Amino acid sequence: MRIAIAGATGVVGRHVVAAAEARGHDILPLTRRTGHDLERGTGPSGSPLAAALDGVDAVIDVTSVQTTAASRSRAFFTAVTGNLLRAERDAGVGHHVALSIVGIDGADASYFAGKHAQERLVAAGDVPHTILRATQFHEFAEQVTARLSLGRMLTPIPVGHYRPVSAREVGVRLVEVAEAGAVGRARDLAGPREERLAEMVRRMFAHDGVRRPVLEFPLPGPYGRASASGALRGGADADRAAITFDEWLRSADHTPIGERADAAASARGARADGPRARG
Numbered sequence: 001m002r003i004a005i006a007g008a009t010g011v012v013g014r015h016v017v018a019a020a021e022a023r024g025h026d027i028l029p030l031t032r033r034t035g036h037d038l039e040r041g042t043g044p045s046g047s048p049l050a051a052a053l054d055g056v057d058a059v060i061d062v063t064s065v066q067t068t069a070a071s072r073s074r075a076f077f078t079a080v081t082g083n084l085l086r087a088e089r090d091a092g093v094g095h096h097v098a099l100s101i102v103g104i105d106g107a108d109a110s111y112f113a114g115k116h117a118q119e120r121l122v123a124a125g126d127v128p129h130t131i132l133r134a135t136q137f138h139e140f141a142e143q144v145t146a147r148l149s150l151g152r153m154l155t156p157i158p159v160g161h162y163r164p165v166s167a168r169e170v171g172v173r174l175v176e177v178a179e180a181g182a183v184g185r186a187r188d189l190a191g192p193r194e195e196r197l198a199e200m201v202r203r204m205f206a207h208d209g210v211r212r213p214v215l216e217f218p219l220p221g222p223y224g225r226a227s228a229s230g231a232l233r234g235g236a237d238a239d240r241a242a243i244t245f246d247e248w249l250r251s252a253d254h255t256p257i258g259e260r261a262d263a264a265a266s267a268r269g270a271r272a273d274g275p276r277a278r279g
């Protein structure tokens with residue numbers, strides 16, 4: 001199959017690419033880095049998105065925006081989903097696969113507001129679709145630490161009870177879903193064990209040799225309540241992935257914090273070197 005992957009460079013997108021390639025598919029990455037701005041709805045050099053999707057059998061959408069503002073999240077997911085669905089219809093793509101989040105039904109707020117808007121658009125659209133909901137990734141511990149840490153002094157972490165899953169296994173499942181054809185709503189995918197977010201971060205720090213206090217705090221509002229209540233763990237009927245948080249921590253899928261800081265610093269250095277080298 002020819003599969004377009006929207007958000008191919010992201011945390012789960014990279015695993016979708018690897019899984020699709022391992023299963024012999026021809027892949028088309030769609031990200032701003034490849035010249036596709038899905039929020040604007042344009043392909044390379046401003047060309048129509050539909051032209052890029054010529055010959056594509058399925059689109060897997062794993063784009064995301066970093067925000068806790070409901071308005072920004074809604075605007076992003078509404079624009080990206082609308083632009084993709086229009087281009088898919090024009091190009092004759094037969095299957096749109098969207099990744100959403102387990103247990104968000106009672107929390108149409110904050111980041112989740114965009115996921116609700118995305119699910120509604122996909123379900124009402126005229127492209128045959130499948131929505132897969134997964135729980136928080138093990139990688140969420142890295143993402144939330146990078147976003148919330150107050151330098152090296154303190155990492156405040158909201159109360160969260162999850163059943164986290166590896167982004168690797170979500171990537172494989174998304175490709176299986178794309179291969180299987182449109183079913184509307186796929187079975188939820190959850191991780192093997194229940195975890196508390198602050199404990200995940202503490203174990204990650206211990207593994208990475210980081211000595212920094214983690215302060216757990218209750219996040220107000222519907223997003224915080226959904227995280228704290230355990231609603232995001234999924235039901236007993238969810239499919240269970242195999243890789244535990246501790247197995248993931250010891251695997252090559254986890255980059256220890258020091259190495260990530262080094263990589264970020266050398267990327268900043270490379271950017272700083274660029275203009276000097278040209279000038």
Ligand SMILES: NC(=O)c1ccc[n+]([C@@H]2O[C@H](COP(=O)([O-])OP(=O)(O)OC[C@H]3O[C@@H](n4cnc5c(N)ncnc54)[C@H](OP(=O)(O)O)[C@@H]3O)[C@@H](O)[C@H]2O)c1
Pocket residue numbers: 006007008009010011012013030031032033034036037038039040061062063064065099100101102115134135136137138139140143
């Ligand atoms: N993180 C979790 O724990 C979790 C759990 C369950 C479900 N999900 C869902 O999984 C999806 C992916 O999450 P993630 O954490 O993997 O995201 P991520 O790491 O933040 O990656 C986001 C991807 O979207 C692309 N992107 C952003 N804006 C774009 C634009 N205007 N045009 C084209 N591409 C754009 C980025 O590439 P460029 O920057 O190069 O454009 C990147 O490839 C999200 O829909 C999220 O709701 C996440």
